[in-house]
Amino acid sequence: GDSVTQMEGPVTLSEEAFLTINCTYTATGYPSPFWYVQYPGEGLQLLLKATKADDKGSNKGFEATYRKETTSFHLEKGSVQVSDSAVYFCALRGGTSGSRLTFGEGTQLTVNP
């Protein structure tokens, strides 16, 4: 079946630092990758997505490019804020997983002022 591997956390950064959270996957067919974010005390929110190879998803200053050749969808942000502190999940839909989402284990990000 499909699997998603995320960069291990936790990650601690200072405000305005550059963020990268790595995500790679194994899947067959034509999977679609997503990033979800879970702020403290809140539910999962869709952060960004891509639908085809080389698509770049972006939202709230975050970006991720769907690289089919490296089966990756790394999350980046040029300048993090304290309010970005949350758990970030990489997820995959499709491939052998059909319409279900397959999630990575999540990466806890803490941004200090």
Add this chain to the structure above:
Amino acid sequence: DTGVSQNPRHKITKRGQNVTFRCDPISEHNRLYWYRQTLGQGPEFLTYFQNEAQLEKSRLLSDRFSAERPKGSFSTLEIQRTEQGDSAMYLCASSLAGRGSSYEQYFGPGTRLTVT
């Protein structure tokens, strides 16, 4: 659009008891999903419905688990004879499937189950 709602938000039960959770999806969404999330892990798929039909079940969904979506709107997830290993956050999500749809899944706040 009021989002996906789940009730109750927290449930504490004793081992061996039955529990039932409810999920109300976004009103026009025809697909509804259940996931389970344990501490420090990503959500794991349990089952999903398209309208009232249950189309897929994970092998994680043992015989003690049953889900229904009788009228294609809200759904219930029942766990019979709860075990301590059932303690987790149970998440519901919904999406719109069909031609031209994005199939994006929107999640509710979850029901946290603690089995003592």
